[in-house]
Amino acid sequence: MKKEPVRFGIVGLKRGLCALSLLREDNVLLTAVCDSDPAALAAAKETIRSELAACGKTQEVGYFSSYEELLRTDVEAVYIANYATEHVPLVIQALEAGKHVISEIPTVDTLEEARALKAAVAAHPELKYMAGENCCYWAFIQAWKQMYREGKLGQAVYAEAEYLHCADWRSMKPENYPREHWRFDHPAIKYLTHSLGPLLDILDDHCVSVSCMVPDVKYNPYRDKPKTGVALFKTAKGAVIRILIGFDAYVGMDHNYYVMGTRGTLETDRTAPLETASTYAKFADVPGTYYNKLEIPLHLSFPGESTAGHGGADHKMLMDFIRCIQEDTRPPLDVDAGIRMSLPGIIAHESSLRGGELLTIPEL
Secondary structure: OOOOOEEEEEEOOOHHHHHHHHHHOOOEEEEEEEOOOHHHHHHHHHHHHHHHHHHOOOOOOEEEOOHHHHHOOOOOEEEEOOOOOOHHHHHHHHHHOOOEEEEOOOOOOOHHHHHHHHHHHHOOOOOOEEEOOHHHHOHHHHHHHHHHHOOOOOOEEEEEEEEEEOOOHHHHOHHHOOOOOHHHHOOHHHOOHHHHHHHHHHHOOOEEEEEEEOOOOOOOOOOOOOOEEEEEEEEOOOOEEEEEEEOOOOOOEEEEEEEEEOOEEEEEOOOOOOOOOOEEEEEOOOOOOOOOOEEEOOOOOOOOOOOOOOOOHHHHHHHHHHHHHHOOOOOOOOHHHHHHHHHHHHHHHHHHHOOOOOEEOOOO
């Protein structure tokens, strides 16, 4: 088992900068970063120098505008954090170059990519591939998973989640971006892993069919594809899951989750921001919760944990990836988990194009 620090690289220096929290860890050594945008690369250089100084470290970091050049260095693992629709080609390149990979979500953008990713990971069993779904690392999600596995909810009957993220459409003008941005033409329902991923992780289940509808209302003149989608999924274990992704209309920024079982329910407080929202529960074996909900003060992080980077989830996710390399264990969110949380959104979008037709989700 490897115990020396893992030489780590970052690709995509906007979202990818969340990985700078690794600079404070002794088992990781950031050795290379990459971005095709010169301004992003220059800004990252200053940020990394500042972070290294704050950590009291003086390590050398290579800065590259070419991904191929980064892959020719001695990095052992790379964090793929480029545009959301462009992960798979870079993941396959990294695997073929002998690098471990953690990839941002969605893990795949098409069914063909799902098949290609699955094959690429299978062709390199000596390497680790992990899906970077940080929402699975929120404290309340991890606690719900434990409660469900302990049988406190019985068998899952229904679950739902919502990802609401409305940006002022006036800030999304094309001239505000260096090139065509994926947010303009990416159907909202395909960006569902923040919602579906945690539910599937809690329930240890996967989706087998879907029907999806999108509104006809067009709110943002700069976004061509549907920016709101509602999908109903049937799972392999017989539960139903509803997912709402809303990137338009006046919805602000929020995540909501709900799980209903034969012996209890769990839900987030919709009246409070997620950062401070408690869990509300009903348990058949807890007297008084038939009519009244039990408040459980669970939030994004457990007491004593860092709250930086999506409530501390980014760092916990990245450290799990590093540990699976050093201990030679299966990644917590492996390629199968990554595909199972991303592929349903692709098929849901196809369903919406067919007027909500019920479609089967392939099992890869």
